[in-house]
Amino acid sequence: MGKGCTEVSSSRPCPICGKPDYCCFYQNGKGYTEIICKRTKSQQDVYGQDGRIYHFLRRTQKEQNSVFQEKELYEAIRAKEKDDWMRANKKGPYNPNHRGKWQDKSKTSSPVAANIAVPEPIHYEIVESIKPISHKDRDVVYKAMLSCLTLEDYHREYLHQEGWSDDLIEKHKIRSFPMRDVIRAKYSNFFCRNPYRKKLARETMAKLGSDSLLGLPGAFKDKSGNWTFAGPSGICFPIYDADGYLYGIRIRMDFTDCGIQLEKDRYGQRFYEHGKKKYYLQPFKGWYVFDKGEKIFLSKKDQGYFTEHNGQEKFIRTSGKYRPLTSFFEDQKEKEQNHRIVNSYDSGCALESGTSLYADENDSYLICYLTEGEKKGIFANHTMDAPLVTFPGVDSWGDLFTGDQNHRLIDILKQKGTKMFIIAYDADKAVNESVLNAQNKVLDAIRKEGFYVGVANWDESCGKGLDDLLAKGFQPSYDIL
Numbered sequence: 001m002g003k004g005c006t007e008v009s010s011s012r013p014c015p016i017c018g019k020p021d022y023c024c025f026y027q028n029g030k031g032y033t034e035i036i037c038k039r040t041k042s043q044q045d046v047y048g049q050d051g052r053i054y055h056f057l058r059r060t061q062k063e064q065n066s067v068f069q070e071k072e073l074y075e076a077i078r079a080k081e082k083d084d085w086m087r088a089n090k091k092g093p094y095n096p097n098h099r100g101k102w103q104d105k106s107k108t109s110s111p112v113a114a115n116i117a118v119p120e121p122i123h124y125e126i127v128e129s130i131k132p133i134s135h136k137d138r139d140v141v142y143k144a145m146l147s148c149l150t151l152e153d154y155h156r157e158y159l160h161q162e163g164w165s166d167d168l169i170e171k172h173k174i175r176s177f178p179m180r181d182v183i184r185a186k187y188s189n190f191f192c193r194n195p196y197r198k199k200l201a202r203e204t205m206a207k208l209g210s211d212s213l214l215g216l217p218g219a220f221k222d223k224s225g226n227w228t229f230a231g232p233s234g235i236c237f238p239i240y241d242a243d244g245y246l247y248g249i250r251i252r253m254d255f256t257d258c259g260i261q262l263e264k265d266r267y268g269q270r271f272y273e274h275g276k277k278k279y280y281l282q283p284f285k286g287w288y289v290f291d292k293g294e295k296i297f298l299s300k301k302d303q304g305y306f307t308e309h310n311g312q313e314k315f316i317r318t319s320g321k322y323r324p325l326t327s328f329f330e331d332q333k334e335k336e337q338n339h340r341i342v343n344s345y346d347s348g349c350a351l352e353s354g355t356s357l358y359a360d361e362n363d364s365y366l367i368c369y370l371t372e373g374e375k376k377g378i379f380a381n382h383t384m385d386a387p388l389v390t391f392p393g394v395d396s397w398g399d400l401f402t403g404d405q406n407h408r409l410i411d412i413l414k415q416k417g418t419k420m421f422i423i424a425y426d427a428d429k430a431v432n433e434s435v436l437n438a439q440n441k442v443l444d445a446i447r448k449e450g451f452y453v454g455v456a457n458w459d460e461s462c463g464k465g466l467d468d469l470l471a472k473g474f475q476p477s478y479d480i481l
């Protein structure tokens with residue numbers, strides 16, 4: 001571990017990949033925190049597991065790991081440095097003779113600098129939080145929880161459209177996760193056959209005991225001390241480890257969830273006002289705004305959710321439709337005022353990984369496919385009778401190599417007979433440089449372990465994801481490298 005480096009831990013996991021090991025925090029020469037996420041090979045800005053954007057700074061010299069800094073912090077530092085420079089060189093608003101675009105600002109009593117608050121480097125005290133229970137135990141609890149849930153008709157219809165059979169749905173216990181109780185109570189017109197989350201927790205505990213939710217990522221205690229669940233509403237997809245234990249759940253979100261109080265306008269529509277703009281929420285479609293009387297849905301890029309923790313409201317941009325079921329979120333007030341890393345979810349804990357192996361006993365392990373996303377993984381495994389490893393993102397492939405020698409996922413696949421890995425990311429990703437970069441890195445790393453490697457290709461007009469292609473009855477072509 002280099003000078004100025006602090007390894008991540010279960011109580012202060014890597015904010016980018018969300019994992020409790022391998023990555024580290026680096027205190028740079030100016031005292032600001034940078035993050036070396038060794039699982040993220042991207043050389044572009046990335047979304048962290050905490051929902052924030054992390055700015056790519058550079059690669060480390062020796063190991064060529066990517067170094068990031070939280071984007072807001074990075075920009076504040078840049079603005080302050082620019083301001084310091086202008087002040088020192090009597091430029092811009094600090095130039096007494098300057099007329100022009102800086103004039104207005106210089107007239108005001110507070111020059112630019114007053115608005116720039118660069119956080120001082122801080123040492124955070126890490127408060128130990130709940131450790132997740134073993135995969136084996138989680139398997140029991142998650143399955144009990146899922147058995148209390150049903151798959152709503154609109155979700156079943158969606159999966160049918162995607163080529164899923166009811167058998168496949170049942171095999172993997174695909175269920176709908178209900179919306180948060182507080183939001184559900186507001187949408188009285190909502191047709192939902194699933195229990196309220198608090199009831200879901202009670203029903204699960206009735207099966208397994210009153211302490212069975214402790215250490216289950218996603219479960220936490222509400223203000224009254226009752227167990228309930230965090231996470232967005234949507235379709236639950238199981239995540240399995242190499243032993244086949246269901247150790248986590250990823251949710252395909254109905255719409256980007258929100259945790260704030262919505263107001264009701266005179267037409268009965270729910271909205272949230274932020275920065276003089278009113279954001280409306282339409283169930284299953286997402287947020288929209290009115291522009292000149294027209295209803296405009298926020299683009300995928302602008303899609304996000306409002307969240308509230310200790311009275312602090314924030315619009316968090318999000319990417320992707322899938323979220324892990326987790327009950328870990330840093331308490332912002334504790335962090336900012338007391339410099340403590342505390343989980344804002346009472347008795348909650350984080351899901352440490354999102355990598356899954358989908359395989360059947362009768363599958364031939366000779367060729368193992370790698371893709372991104374649980375829905376694709378399950379469907380492709382079912383259709384191709386070959387094992388599928390899915391990553392939560394194209395940069396998360398490091399999970400293949402995480403763990404003790406001979407117990408890493410890649411070792412287990414080797415023991416089961418895998419000789420070749422074929423990567424099958426989305427067709428549109430074949431043109432994305434950072435994806436190609438990630439793809440080459442994982443292929444290199446796998447080849448070094450003595451496997452054959454290849455890439456699955458298909459025309460995007462046949463389908464974007466591997467599952468779309470297979471659902472239409474097509475097969476990819478392979479480039480063996």
Ligand SMILES: [Zn+2]
Nearest residue numbers: 014017023037
């Ligand atoms: Zn990391």
